[in-house]
Amino acid sequence: MAILLVDDHPMLRLGVARTLEQGLEGLAILEAGSGEEALIKVGEQLPGLVIMDFDLPGISGLETTRRLRQRWPQLRVLFFSEHTELGLVRQAMDAGACGFLSKNVEPGVVLEAVRRVLCGHAYIEQALATALALQAHGGQGVHARLHGLSQRETEIFLMLAKGGSNRLIAQQLCLSSKTVSNYLTLLKSKLQVRSQAEMVHLAIEVGLLRVAA
Template sequence: MEILLVDDHPMIRLGLAHTLSTALPELPIAEAASGEEALQRVQEHLPGLLIMDFDLPGISGLETTRRLRQRVPQLRILFFSEHTELSLVRQALDAGACGFLSKAAQPPVLVEAVRRVLSGHAYIEQPLATQLACQSHPMQAGDVRLSGLTQRETEIFLMLAKGTPSRLIAEQLCISAKTVSNYLTLLKSKLQVSSQAELVHLAIDAGLLRIAA
């Protein structure tokens, strides 16, 4: 399973390649310096993941993503950009990207993002994910506690609130049932609730969960 780095700056590609080759030596790395080159490379050899920049000579990273997803709907694309305006993050996700990471992210965050996207999950860098969630679902005054959750905690919080069984959460997130139980205990403490039912009410009050009519 190959990773294709799409960035017009050789030093950026070099740094990415070094970080990923060190952490994930089993994955071959290929490079493209433009959207046109990325389109050609994907046509010749389908990679498992593209790491895409916004600013590319010729076709933009956004347009390249749209074209690639039209041709290969299952293709997984992770944006890696210095531009982190929420409007651009939304455009990238709407175009079909599976994740978004800023170029200020530390190497371990990059590696975690790659692993998550390759395993079939979406990944948005934590500060951006929080901003998107708050923008989409303005929180009530008493729900500011939710902004203190990590991305994984938020993910499990929403799954628990929707009534997803712990066993299924463990399977979907590739963690143990014991870990899910530990997260539930942690969430109760962080959110100052005493039961899973209160988690549901908190999600409803925050606008993150709707009651079926």
């Protein structure tokens, strides 16, 4: 499995490469210092994942992502940037990215994001994901309950709200049924609901789940 790091700071690429090599096995780390170079590298060896910065010399990370996804629609891109404005996060996802992290996250979060994206899931840093949801739907009260959820708790909450069974969620997330059951108990407490049906109503109320017309 090859991962391409696209950033114009060699020291940052070195740090991310070391984190990935220490936390994941069987990786080939490729590097590019610009969007133009990234396009060439991907053309030479299609990686399983591209970790992309926003600010690049020449074409931006956003435009690079658009071009990469146009040529290789199956390519997965994870943004890793010091810019965390919500508008930029949305633009990155609209351009075809599968995830977004700020550069101040802990190494463990980087590894978790990479694992999740490589498994075919989207991953947005918890604080950014919560801010996006709250900005999109606004308000206080019930929305505030979502602030205390972790990335995994939010994911399981949405899967449960969409009718997923403990067994199905366990299979999709590579967890045990007991672990999912424990998450369900924790979510009921944090969200102040008594049943999965109430979770559905809560998800609808905050705008994270739509009712079919």
